[in-house]
Amino acid sequence: MATKVNEKELERQEKVAETVSKTDQFFRENRNTILGCIAGIIVAALAIFAYQQFIYKPKAEEAKAQMATAELNFRSGNYDLALNGDGNVLGFAQIIEDFGAKGGQSVYFYAGVCQLQLGNYEEALNLLKKYSGKDAILNARATACMGDAYVGLEDLKAAIGCYEKAAATIDNIFAASYLLKAGVVAEELGDSAKALSFYKRIKEEYPSSLEGYDIDKYITRIESQE
Numbered sequence: 654m655a656t657k658v659n660e661k662e663l664e665r666q667e668k669v670a671e672t673v674s675k676t677d678q679f680f681r682e683n684r685n686t687i688l689g690c691i692a693g694i695i696v697a698a699l700a701i702f703a704y705q706q707f708i709y710k711p712k713a714e715e716a717k718a719q720m721a722t723a724e725l726n727f728r729s730g731n732y733d734l735a736l737n738g739d740g741n742v743l744g745f746a747q748i749i750e751d752f753g754a755k756g757g758q759s760v761y762f763y764a765g766v767c768q769l770q771l772g773n774y775e776e777a778l779n780l781l782k783k784y785s786g787k788d789a790i791l792n793a794r795a796t797a798c799m800g801d802a803y804v805g806l807e808d809l810k811a812a813i814g815c816y817e818k819a820a821a822t823i824d825n826i827f828a829a830s831y832l833l834k835a836g837v838v839a840e841e842l843g844d845s846a847k848a849l850s851f852y853k854r855i856k857e858e859y860p861s862s863l864e865g866y867d868i869d870k871y872i873t874r875i876e877s878q879e
Contacts, residue, residue: 719743720756720763727763736767758786762795769798774805793822797831800838809838813847829855829862836871849875 722742726735738744743751745764754760765780777798784795800815816835820828836851852871859865 719748719752720745720760723748724763727767732767732770736764736771758784759791762786762791765795766798769802769805772805774802777802778806789823790825790827793819793827793831796822797834800831800834804838809842812838813842826859826862829859829864832859833864833868833871840875845875845878 719742723735723738723745726732726742726744734744736744736746738747745760745767748756748760749764752760761780761784765777765784768774768777768780781795781799781802784792786792786795796815797819800812800819803809803812803815813835816831816838820831820835832851832855836848836855839845839848839851849872852868852875855862855864855868856872
């Protein structure tokens with residue numbers, strides 16, 4: 654019995670030795686290739702680190718600094734200045750051209766809203782579609798602004814889709830304003846039933862919103878026509 658155990662152990666040790674030998678042989682035969690790959694990985698890692706530290710981060714900080722002034726102009730309602738700058742400060746359009754979204758995804762949102770306010774609906778859509786921030790409220794607002802742009806382009810069905818999506822993105826009083834817009838546009842399309850469904854959702858789900866206080870007149874107007 655002991656002999657069989659020893660034979661098995663000897664066989665196992667021989668297999669281990671054979672595996673080690675093959676591994677050693679493989680390394681010796683491919684030593685330069687393996688070392689080259691390791692060196693390449695190290696160089697790539699160092700290059701990524703250097704890019705992050707000495708190129709990307711400084712660019713991001715500069716983009717944020719430029720964004721701050723443009724945002725002030727945006728909040729004051731000076732959309733043309735916020736978008737295009739004045740030669741002394743950059744606007745969102747130039748910030749996007751120079752830095753992309755290094756200062757944050759919100760640059761696409763701000764630029765899109767500026768274009769919307771200036772009546773440039775196609776440009777507004779293109780920019781708003783690029784926005785992909787993580788804030789649910791801002792995401793919903795961007796989607797609703799796309800709806801406004803579609804209204805400007807007289808694509809009312811697409812506008813309703815955007816308003817519905819915006820209302821589904823957040824469950825708070827902001828949703829009521831998007832549902833109201835959807836209802837008004839549905840009425841413009843002659844779809845009273847759909848408009849009524851939006852108005853009733855406001856009444857049932859968001860009665861405390863500003864839109865909720867006044868929603869009965871919208872409901873009554875449609876129901877009186879039936």
